[in-house]
Amino acid sequence: MPGTHHHIELSIPITSDQHELAIALLSMEGIEYFQEEDRKLLAYIPEAEWSEEKETAVKLALAALPGGTPTISTEFMADRNWNAEWEANLKPIEISDRFIIVQKKGGPAPKPGQIQIEINPKMSFGTGYHATTRLMLRQMEDLGLENEKIMDIGTGTGVLAIAARKLGNTSPILAFDNSSWAAENAVENIAENNAGDIQIELLDAEEDLAVNLRDGYTLILANINKNVIDRILPVIRANAPGATVLLSGILVYDEPWLKKLLKRLDCEAVRTIYEDEWLSCLVRTA
Numbered sequence: 001m002p003g004t005h006h007h008i009e010l011s012i013p014i015t016s017d018q019h020e021l022a023i024a025l026l027s028m029e030g031i032e033y034f035q036e037e038d039r040k041l042l043a044y045i046p047e048a049e050w051s052e053e054k055e056t057a058v059k060l061a062l063a064a065l066p067g068g069t070p071t072i073s074t075e076f077m078a079d080r081n082w083n084a085e086w087e088a089n090l091k092p093i094e095i096s097d098r099f100i101i102v103q104k105k106g107g108p109a110p111k112p113g114q115i116q117i118e119i120n121p122k123m124s125f126g127t128g129y130h131a132t133t134r135l136m137l138r139q140m141e142d143l144g145l146e147n148e149k150i151m152d153i154g155t156g157t158g159v160l161a162i163a164a165r166k167l168g169n170t171s172p173i174l175a176f177d178n179s180s181w182a183a184e185n186a187v188e189n190i191a192e193n194n195a196g197d198i199q200i201e202l203l204d205a206e207e208d209l210a211v212n213l214r215d216g217y218t219l220i221l222a223n224i225n226k227n228v229i230d231r232i233l234p235v236i237r238a239n240a241p242g243a244t245v246l247l248s249g250i251l252v253y254d255e256p257w258l259k260k261l262l263k264r265l266d267c268e269a270v271r272t273i274y275e276d277e278w279l280s281c282l283v284r285t286a
């Protein structure tokens with residue numbers, strides 16, 4: 001894939017009980033890559049997106065933390081082998097009785113009936129360490145998605161597409177992301193899990209959705225964020241009538257906004273589940 005992946009690392013000195021809130025606040029600023037450490041949170045922004053305005057926006061967002069904006073330090077991070085660094089930090093994470101996510105090398109044996117997904121996340125989102133991913137996986141468990149034609153919007157590590165295959169889905173899956181890093185990583189994770197025949201593309205949901213939806217997807221997975229969902233749900237409603245849409249990446253504080261959006265689009269919230277300050281909503285578009 002072309003392009004480099006230089007990043008700015010923000011080091012935010014906060015205790016781990018503040019990580020979830022800080023991640024939520026920063027994700028509203030479009031920041032999606034985090035690493036949680038003992039006494040700090042590290043956040044990564046592509047170099048091209050870092051500016052004085054962005055720095056001000058980050059500081060303003062973090063002002064909502066108890067104690068106010070912490071002193072943030074920044075460091076330029078040249079493209080490098082994130083793989084090894086993430087692997088060193090990751091621990092297996094049990095999503096439910098049905099799913100456990102392990103890093104590439106090893107992990108505990110799954111319980112009877114439990115599905116093991118191996119994720120080597122590099123810098124992509126979707127390690128299972130974030131509540132929004134866990135909520136998606138838990139929603140998917142009992143959907144009976146064997147024959148659904150699935151579109152996975154913002155696939156990150158590819159974790160949801162892989163999970164769908166491991167739940168017995170055998171129909172076409174299109175998984176895409178607008179980050180080349182994620183798209184590359186998803187391809188590797190799919191191979192690692194022998195979850196073949198998943199089409200991975202570098203696409204932007206806000207530009208390329210309508211044309212791809214014409215292929216007749218019946219289940220659309222979208223763990224993204226409020227702003228993108230606000231713009232793409234009407235496109236899904238118009239171009240994939242009757243499809244089921246599984247949403248995540250929405251803060252509980254934004255549930256009233258979601259309800260209004262669904263009402264406006266004449267969609268039904270079939271099941272909403274929660275973890276920490278996040279929710280996932282299963283939506284029927286007709």
Ligand SMILES: C[S@@+](CC[C@H](N)C(=O)[O-])C[C@H]1O[C@@H](n2cnc3c(N)ncnc32)[C@H](O)[C@@H]1O
Nearest residue numbers: 125126133154155156177178179204205206223
């Ligand atoms: C919250 S992560 C979800 C990753 C994974 N699906 C999961 O559930 O863990 C959101 C992903 O959406 C991607 N993304 C954000 N905006 C997008 C857009 N407009 N089009 C395509 N992908 C987008 C990000 O690069 C990121 O990988």
